[in-house]
Structures are given as C-alpha cells and as structure tokens.
Amino acid sequence: MESKAVNKYAYSVGRVRALETKLLDRDKIEKMIDAEDAEAVLHILSETEYGDRVAEVKSAEEFEETLYRYLKRKYAVIKSFYPDPELVDLFTLKYDFHNLKVLLKSKLSDQRATLIDLGAIADVVPELMKGDISEISKKLPESYARAVERVLGEFNISKDPQIIDAGLDAEMFNLMFEFASKSEFLLKLLQMHIDLANIKILIRSKKLGKSKKFLEYALLERGGLPKDVLLKMYDGSLDTMTSELCKSEYEEIIADGAEHYKKDGSLLWLEKLFDDFIAEHVKKAKYITFGLEPLVGYIIANENEVKLIRTILIGKLNEIPSEQIKKMVREGYV
Amino acid sequence: MISAKATRMELLNIKKRIKIAKRGHKLLKDKRDGLMKQFLSIVNENMEIRKRVESKLHMAYGSFLLTRATMSVEEIEGAIFYPKKESLLAISYQNIMGVNVPEIEMQIEKERSVEYSLVSTTSELDHSLELFDEALVDMIRLAGIQKSVELLALEIGKTRRRVNALEHVLIPQLEDAARYISMKLDEMERSNFCNLMRIKEIIEA
Numbered sequence: 001m002e003s004k005a006v007n008k009y010a011y012s013v014g015r016v017r018a019l020e021t022k023l024l025d026r027d028k029i030e031k032m033i034d035a036e037d038a039e040a041v042l043h044i045l046s047e048t049e050y051g052d053r054v055a056e057v058k059s060a061e062e063f064e065e066t067l068y069r070y071l072k073r074k075y076a077v078i079k080s081f082y083p084d085p086e087l088v089d090l091f092t093l094k095y096d097f098h099n100l101k102v103l104l105k106s107k108l109s110d111q112r113a114t115l116i117d118l119g120a121i122a123d124v125v126p127e128l129m130k131g132d133i134s135e136i137s138k139k140l141p142e143s144y145a146r147a148v149e150r151v152l153g154e155f156n157i158s159k160d161p162q163i164i165d166a167g168l169d170a171e172m173f174n175l176m177f178e179f180a181s182k183s184e185f186l187l188k189l190l191q192m193h194i195d196l197a198n199i200k201i202l203i204r205s206k207k208l209g210k211s212k213k214f215l216e217y218a219l220l221e222r223g224g225l226p227k228d229v230l231l232k233m234y235d236g237s238l239d240t241m242t243s244e245l246c247k248s249e250y251e252e253i254i255a256d257g258a259e260h261y262k263k264d265g266s267l268l269w270l271e272k273l274f275d276d277f278i279a280e281h282v283k284k285a286k287y288i289t290f291g292l293e294p295l296v297g298y299i300i301a302n303e304n305e306v307k308l309i310r311t312i313l314i315g316k317l318n319e320i321p322s323e324q325i326k327k328m329v330r331e332g333y334v
Numbered sequence: 335m336i337s338a339k340a341t342r343m344e345l346l347n348i349k350k351r352i353k354i355a356k357r358g359h360k361l362l363k364d365k366r367d368g369l370m371k372q373f374l375s376i377v378n379e380n381m382e383i384r385k386r387v388e389s390k391l392h393m394a395y396g397s398f399l400l401t402r403a404t405m406s407v408e409e410i411e412g413a414i415f416y417p418k419k420e421s422l423l424a425i426s427y428q429n430i431m432g433v434n435v436p437e438i439e440m441q442i443e444k445e446r447s448v449e450y451s452l453v454s455t456t457s458e459l460d461h462s463l464e465l466f467d468e469a470l471v472d473m474i475r476l477a478g479i480q481k482s483v484e485l486l487a488l489e490i491g492k493t494r495r496r497v498n499a500l501e502h503v504l505i506p507q508l509e510d511a512a513r514y515i516s517m518k519l520d521e522m523e524r525s526n527f528c529n530l531m532r533i534k535e536i537i538e539a
Contacts, residue, residue, distance in 0.1 A: 064406070064407075067406070068406070068408075094454065097454075098408070098409065098412055098454065101412055101451070102412045102415075105412075105415065105416040108416065109415070109416040111415055111416065112415075113408075113411040113412045113415040114407065114408045114411055114412070115408070116406075116408045116409075160418065160449075161416045161417070161418045161449040162418065162447070162448060162449045162450075164416075165413070165449065165450050165451035165454075166451060166452075168451075169451050169453045169454070197452075197453045200452060200453070200457065201452040201453065203457075204452050204457050204460055205448075205452070207457075207460065208448060208460055210448065214448070218452055220453070266400075266457075266458065266461070267456075267457035267458070268400060268404070268456070268457070268458055270457075271404070271456055271457060307404070310403070310404075310406060311403045311404060314399070314402055314403040315403050318399050318403075320399065320400075320403065325403075328400070328403060328404060
C-alpha cells in the first residue's frame with residue numbers, strides 16, 4: 001500500500017480500534033438476554049457507552065427512543081475524524097430514504113408518520129413536511145431530488161402507493177452504488193445486501209401469493225444473483241425455490257433458514273442469519289490494517305448493536321422468554 | 335281504578351276492552367317468548383365469535399410484538415401508514431319479529447396488498463398484518479351481532495313491560511271496573527225492584 005494511503009487511514013483506524021473496545025461484548029449481551037426485566041437490562045447498559053443515555057431516561061420504555069440519538073452521535077463522531085466523511089452517508093442513506101418515503105406518503109395521503117432524525121437530509125425534511133409537494137425536489141440535494149422526481153412521476157401514472165416504497169428502495173440502492181463505486185470491498189458488500197434483500201423479497205412474495213408482475217417491480221437490480229434467474233425460480237414452489245437458492249453462495253444460511261421455517265413457519269431466523277452473514281463478512285475484514293474496512297465494520301457493528309438492544313428491551317418489556325429473544329438477537333462484532 | 339259511569343253501555347264497552355287487552359296480552363307474550371328464543375341463539379353466536387376474535391387478536395398481537403422487537407416504531411409506522419388495501423363493508427338489515435337488526439359483512443381484497451417496502455421491513459410484519467386482517471373480518475361481524483343483541487334486548491325489555499302492564503295493571507283494572515259497574519247495576523236493579531214493590535203496595539192499599 002502506498003504510504004500516502006497509509007497515512008490517510010492510519011489515524012482514523014487508530015480511533016476506530018479504540019472505539020471498538022467499547023462495543024458490547026458477548027458476555028454483556030448474554031447477561032442482558034438473561035436479565036430478569038427491562039430495568040435490569042438498563043442497569044447493565046448504564047456501565048457501557050450507553051450510560052449517558054440511560055441516565056437521561058426515567059423508564060425503559062423511554063430508552064428505546066434515545067437509540068437513534070445514540071447512533072446520530074456516533075455517526076457525528078466518526079465523521080469528525082474520518083478522511084472520507086461521505087462514506088458515513090452511505091450507511092445513513094437508509095434513514096434518508098425512510099424520511100423520503102414518510103415525506104412523500106404524508107403528502108400524498110394527508111396523514112403523518114414519524115421521521116427519523118438521522119442522515120444527510122434529516123434537517124431539511126421537517127421543513128419540507130410543512131411545504132407543498134412540488135417544493136420537495138427543489139430543496140433537496142440533486143441526487144435525492146432525481147429519485148423523488150422519478151418515483152413521483154411513476155406514482156402519478158399508477159396511483160399505487162407501493163410504487164413509492166419499492167421505487168425509492170431501487171433508487172436508494174442506485175445511490176448506494178454511486179457512493180460505493182470507489183471500493184471493491186463496499187461493492188461486494190452492497191451486492192451481498194442486494195442478494196439477501198432479493199432472496200427475502202422472493203420468499204415473502206411467494207408466501208403472500210404476489211404476482212410475478214409485482215416481483216418484477218420489487219426485485220432489485222445489480223445483485224450477484226441475476227434478476228431473471230430469480231424471476232424464473234418464482235414459478236416453482238417454495239421448496240424448489242429453496243433448493244435452487246441453495247446452489248448459490250448463500251447455501252448454508254438458506255438451508256439453515258429453511259429448516260427453521262419448516263419447524264415454526266417463521267422467517268425470523270433466516271433474517272437473523274442474513275444479518276449475521278453480512279456481519280461475518282465484515283468481520284473478516286476487521287484485521288485489514290489500513291483502509292476503510294475497519295470503519296465499515298465498526299459502523300455495521302454499531303447498527304447491529306442498537307438493533308440488538310431494541311430486540312432485548314422490547315422482549316423484556318413484553319415478557320418474551322429469554323430463549324426466544326436469543327433466537328432473534330444478531331451476533332456481535334467483538 | 336278506572337272511573338266509569340255505571341251504565342250498561344259502559345259495561346259493554348269495558349267488556350270489549352278486556353277482551354282486546356287479553357288478546358293483546360297473549361300476542362305480546364308470544365312475541366316476548368319468540369324474541370327470547372332468537373336472543374339466546376344470537377347471544378350464543380356472539381359468545382362464540384367473541385372468543386374467536388379474542389384468540390385471533392391474541393395471536394396477532396403476539397406476532398406484532400416480534401415485529402416490534404425487530405423494527406423501530408418509526409420504521410413500522412412509516413411502512414404501514416399509507417395503506418392501499420380496499421375493503422368492502424356491506425350492511426343489510428334483517429327483520430326479527432319486528433326488530434330491524436343489522437348484518438355487517440366485510441370483504442377484504444383477495445390478493446394481499448403490500449404497499450410497504452419488502453427490503454426495509456421484516457417478514458414478521460407480513461405475518462402479523464395477515465393475522466390482524468383475519469381478526470378484523472370477525473371483529474366487524476362481531477360488531478353487527480353485538481348491535482343485534484343490544485336491539486333485541488331493548489325490544490324484549492319493551493315487550494316485557496307491555497306484557498306486565500297488561501297483565502298486572504290494565505286487565506285487573508278493567509275487570510275491577512266491570513265488576514263495579516255490574517254490581518252497581520245490580521244494586522240499581524234491586525233498588526228499582528224494591529221501589530216497584532212499594533209502589534205496588536201503596537196502590538193496592
């Protein structure tokens with residue numbers, strides 16, 4: 001590696017390494033899962049990075065609301081020391097597009113839903129909520145505006161609300177490819193994301209009995225598994241689809257997920273395996289000394305950690321047995 | 335006590351009223367019994383559907399809890415707040431012994447509409463929405479039946495009050511009045527007879 005590149009990343013990788021040590025370790029996670037109630041979970045969290053947030057809230061119910069704020073601060077910290085702050089935007093695109101979906105749907109249906117205060121356009125969106133729908137694309141950064149224009153154009157023809165979500169999903173991944181174009185590692189990661197999302201769409205559509213036309217629209221482009229191959233699979237039953245999918249690089253998780261599905265008819269386990277699969281892939285890159293890999297790993301680990309806390313907390317608040325929580329909780333990074 | 339002039343005409347009138355009241359009483363009593371029968375069968379149906387709705391809702395909430403554990407409030411809300419599903423609500427009325435009771439039938443589109451993103455939501459959401467759909471159809475039916483129970487109960491109460499009023503108030507009062515008039519008439523007849531006897535004696539003396 002060139003010395004310039006080494007210098008570019010040396011400091012930030014150092015910072016990431018230091019931050020990584022503060023992620024929740026397996027021991028703490030297990031303690032949280034086995035905790036008696038939500039209060040006990042908070043107690044465990046109070047000794048971690050989440051301590052400040054825990055001190056802020058009166059009850060466990062409130063704590064969940066602070067999780068996005070926690071992530072927001074984490075992203076800000078990373079952006080402050082990282083040489084390519086745009087990289088962080090790649091990971092907050094999903095919040096941007098959540099906000100765009102809520103924004104468009106609010107405008108079109110005259111109803112309100114909550115925005116997530118995260119991402120590059122989080123400051124602009126509340127403002128746009130008040131304005132007219134025609135204003136939206138004028139006040140957004142160009143790449144977002146293009147996505148909104150295209151989706152709205154399609155919506156105006158068909159008046160089908162599904163266009164908004166599916167259309168913006170497709171646009172989001174297009175943007176992600178733009179952001180990720182510089183790094184082989186990110187492109188591979190993105191491709192994996194798309195494959196797993198497509199597999200999820202394929203199986204769920206089958207379960208919901210959706211038409212092939214729907215699938216054609218919903219499936220994402222540019223995955224490792226080509227769209228037309230997936231579409232062809234859709235003609236078969238769920239079983240043949242599973243065995244077809246087992247021929248791909250995701251064989252192990254598909255087989256494992258299918259087994260669980262046969263037992264309890266739920267795809268929760270498969271979805272957990274998907275997240276774990278990506279986490280595992282990122283983990284492999286953890287020991288690359290200089291580059292963006294450690295940072296990507298750290299960001300994904302943070303996101304998974306927040307998901308994990310949410311699952312445990314909601315589980316505890318609603319008295320879901322520890323065994324079941326354990327099944328839903330994603331693997332840790334550390 | 336019904337005030338009545340003690341005349342033969344009045345007596346005939348009251349006797350006619352008693353006859354009508356008794357016939358009305360019998361009819362209303364039959365109506366009450368008929369309503370009761372219908373009421374009991376509807377109440378049983380109501381209980382059955384209520385139990386079904388409760389167990390379906392229990393399952394739906396259980397599944398929704400799992401959805402909630404894997405997604406944040408914002409994500410769930412954002413996914414489902416603009417639904418496109420269309421459902422048909424048909425209300426027809428059925429006449430049960432003069433009571434118009436509603437029958438509400440709900441039809442939900444056959445193909446499950448998915449207006450939310452399948453990428454950013456978890457599969458448990460599909461499952462819980464499906465369960466809520468099923469529960470909703472029964473809940474709507476339950477609403478119709480519940481209203482029928484309420485209307486029938488009201489009508490039964492009203493009919494029972496009428497039956498009781500006839501049986502315990504109007505008919506006894508009319509019978510009292512009839513007895514009073516006939517006694518009064520008898521009394522007048524006797525006094526008339528006595529007068530006649532006395533007049534006869536005076537004339538003969």
